[in-house]
Amino acid sequence: MNALLVRLLVSRIAIAILTLLFVSVAVFLGTEMLPGDVAQAVYGQNATPDAVEGLRRALHLDQPAYLRYLLWLGRLLTGDPGNSLVNNLPIAELVATRLPNSLMLASVTIVVCVPMSLILGISSAIWQDSLYDRTVSLATMSLVSVPELVIATLAVIMFAVNLRWFPALSYSAGLLSLNQIFQLFALPVFTLSCVLIAQIMRTTRAAVIDCLRSSYVETAVLKGARPMRIVLNHAVPNAIGPIANAVALSVSHLLGGAVIVETIFNFPGLGRLLVDAVATRDMPLIQACVIIYCAAYLFLVALADIAGMLSNPRLRH
Amino acid sequence: MSVDHNNTAIEAPAQPRRRLPLSLGGMVGATIVAFWVVVAIIGPYIAPHDAGALLDDDLFGHMRWKFPLGSDYLGRDVLSRILVGARYSIGVATVATFLAVLMGGSLGMLAAVSRGPVDMTLSRLFDALISIPSKMSALVLIAALGSSIPVLIATVAGIFTPGVFRIWRGLAINVNALDFVEVARARGESTAYLIREEILPNISGPVLTDFGLRFMFAVLLLSSLSFVGLGVQPPDADWGSLVRENIDGLADGAPAVIMPAIAIATLTVGVNLLVDNLPRRWSSTVEH
Numbered sequence: 001m002n003a004l005l006v007r008l009l010v011s012r013i014a015i016a017i018l019t020l021l022f023v024s025v026a027v028f029l030g031t032e033m034l035p036g037d038v039a040q041a042v043y044g045q046n047a048t049p050d051a052v053e054g055l056r057r058a059l060h061l062d063q064p065a066y067l068r069y070l071l072w073l074g075r076l077l078t079g080d081p082g083n084s085l086v087n088n089l090p091i092a093e094l095v096a097t098r099l100p101n102s103l104m105l106a107s108v109t110i111v112v113c114v115p116m117s118l119i120l121g122i123s124s125a126i127w128q129d130s131l132y133d134r135t136v137s138l139a140t141m142s143l144v145s146v147p148e149l150v151i152a153t154l155a156v157i158m159f160a161v162n163l164r165w166f167p168a169l170s171y172s173a174g175l176l177s178l179n180q181i182f183q184l185f186a187l188p189v190f191t192l193s194c195v196l197i198a199q200i201m202r203t204t205r206a207a208v209i210d211c212l213r214s215s216y217v218e219t220a221v222l223k224g225a226r227p228m229r230i231v232l233n234h235a236v237p238n239a240i241g242p243i244a245n246a247v248a249l250s251v252s253h254l255l256g257g258a259v260i261v262e263t264i265f266n267f268p269g270l271g272r273l274l275v276d277a278v279a280t281r282d283m284p285l286i287q288a289c290v291i292i293y294c295a296a297y298l299f300l301v302a303l304a305d306i307a308g309m310l311s312n313p314r315l316r317h
Numbered sequence: 318m319s320v321d322h323n324n325t326a327i328e329a330p331a332q333p334r335r336r337l338p339l340s341l342g343g344m345v346g347a348t349i350v351a352f353w354v355v356v357a358i359i360g361p362y363i364a365p366h367d368a369g370a371l372l373d374d375d376l377f378g379h380m381r382w383k384f385p386l387g388s389d390y391l392g393r394d395v396l397s398r399i400l401v402g403a404r405y406s407i408g409v410a411t412v413a414t415f416l417a418v419l420m421g422g423s424l425g426m427l428a429a430v431s432r433g434p435v436d437m438t439l440s441r442l443f444d445a446l447i448s449i450p451s452k453m454s455a456l457v458l459i460a461a462l463g464s465s466i467p468v469l470i471a472t473v474a475g476i477f478t479p480g481v482f483r484i485w486r487g488l489a490i491n492v493n494a495l496d497f498v499e500v501a502r503a504r505g506e507s508t509a510y511l512i513r514e515e516i517l518p519n520i521s522g523p524v525l526t527d528f529g530l531r532f533m534f535a536v537l538l539l540s541s542l543s544f545v546g547l548g549v550q551p552p553d554a555d556w557g558s559l560v561r562e563n564i565d566g567l568a569d570g571a572p573a574v575i576m577p578a579i580a581i582a583t584l585t586v587g588v589n590l591l592v593d594n595l596p597r598r599w600s601s602t603v604e605h
Contacts, residue, residue, distance in 0.1 A: 022448075026446075027453075031457060031461055142586050142589075144589070145537075145589035147540050147557075147585070149540065149560055150560075150581050153574060153578045157570050160568075161568060256452035259456075259545075260452075274456060275547070278547055290456065294453055301448070
C-alpha cells in the first residue's frame, strides 16, 4: 500500500458516500411528488379536517421539505425509519425479518455462479472460436437478453411441472426442514444464476482473451509453452482484476433482478416487500427499501472500482 | 451537405453489393424484429377473436383449431391477446426509447459542442442520476405517480436518458475534435448547424446500435414491471401482464402462460442478435 493508492481509495469511498446522499435526496423528492399528501391518503374516505391536521402535524408534514428530509435522514441513519402506513408495523422490524432471506438468496447465488462462470469463461477463451465457444456464447447471449420472468416461467415448467422435482411456488411457514429450505431456494437461485453466469462468463472470456493478445503471452508461445499452461499461468493471473471488477458489477445488476425473482416465486425477501409496498403506495417503507438497495448497489460498484485499482500493478510501487 | 451523402452517391453505382450486409445471425434477428414490428402495427386487425371476449368454456384450454394458442384463465383467446398486446409491449418501449434518445441525444451533442460549463453541469448531473439502479427509479416513480401508459413511457424515457446522454456525448466529442468541425466553427456556424450538419451524420451508425440495445432493455424493464403488476394495467395487457394473469396455469403447463413468455423471449433475443451482428464500425460500447 502506498500513499497514492490510499488517496485513491479514500476518494473513491468519499464519492460513494456523496452519491448515496444524492440518491437519498432523489428518492425523497420522488416519493414526495405524490399528489395530495400522506395524511389525506391514510384517512381516505374518513378524512375529517381535524384528523388530517393532527396526523399532518404528527408526521411533520407542516414543516418545509428540507427540514423533513433532514429529519427523515436522521431517523434512517439511527435505524428507526418509522412505521409502515399500511399495517402500522415498525419498518425496521419488517426489514429485519426480510433482509436475511434476501442476503441468503444472494450469497447462495454467488457461491453457485462464480466458480461455474469462471470455468465457462476461461474454457471458452482457451478454445476461442471453436464450436464449444460459439455454443456457449450463443447460449449466454440469449440468457442475457431474456427477462428473469421468462427464465423463471420456463424453469417452473421444466423442473416443477414436467420433472416434478420442486413445488411450483416457494412458501414458508414456521420451521423449515433442510429439504424444504432446498426447495425454497432451488428455483429462485437457478433463475438468478442463469442471468449472472451469462454476464460474468462473457466478461471473463473477454478479459482472458485480451490478456492472450499481449506480448508476454506471445513470448510464452514462442518459447514453446503448451496452450493450457499459457492460459492458466500467464493470462488468467493478469485477468484477475478485470474479472473481480466484472463479478462485483454483475452482482450489483443481480439486485434488480432479485426484486423480480422474489416476486415471481413468492420468496419472503426484501424485494417482494418493496413490490408490495409500491402496490399499496406505502411511501415510508418504499423509501427505506429503495435506500437499502441503492446503498448495496453503490457499495458493489465501489468494490468493483477498488478491485480494478488494486489489481493495477502501476499503482503498487 | 454532409460528407456522408457525397460518399454514398459516388460509391453506390461503382460497387455492387456481392455480400449480404448482415451475417446469418443478423438476418435471423432482423427477420424476427421485422415480424414483431409488423404484428404490433396490424395485430389488432388480424386477431381472430375479440381480445376481451370470454369465448371458451374450458379455462386454460389447450391448443386447437379454434384457439391456436389455447385460451386463458377467463377463457379468452390467447393468440388474439398476444396480437393485441404486441402493440403495448413494443409500442410503449419504442416511444419511451425514442424520447430518451431525443432528450439524451440532443443534450449529449449540445454538451460536446458547447464544452466548458454547460458540458460540466450536464455531465455531473447525469453521472449522478446514472448511479440509481433502473428498477429502483421505476418503482419509486410508479409509486409516486400511479401506473398508466403515459407514466410508464415518461418513467422509462427518464431512466434511459442519462445513459443515452453518455454515449452520444462520447461519440460527439470524438467527432467534434476533427478538423472539419473546427473549420465549420471558424467559419462562424451556429451550434445548431454544427450539431445538425457536422456531428449527427458522422455518429449515426453507433447511435442506431445504441438505440437497438436500449429498446431491448426497455422491453425487459416494462415486461418485468407488468409482470409484478406495476406496469400496463387491466383491461389493457402487454405480454408481461399476460404471463402474470395466467400464472395459475403454470402448474398445468398451460399455453396461456408459456406463449406470451416465448413472445417476449423471441423479441429480445431477436433484437440482440440483430444488434450483435451489425457492422463493427457501428458498434457502440454500452453498459446497462
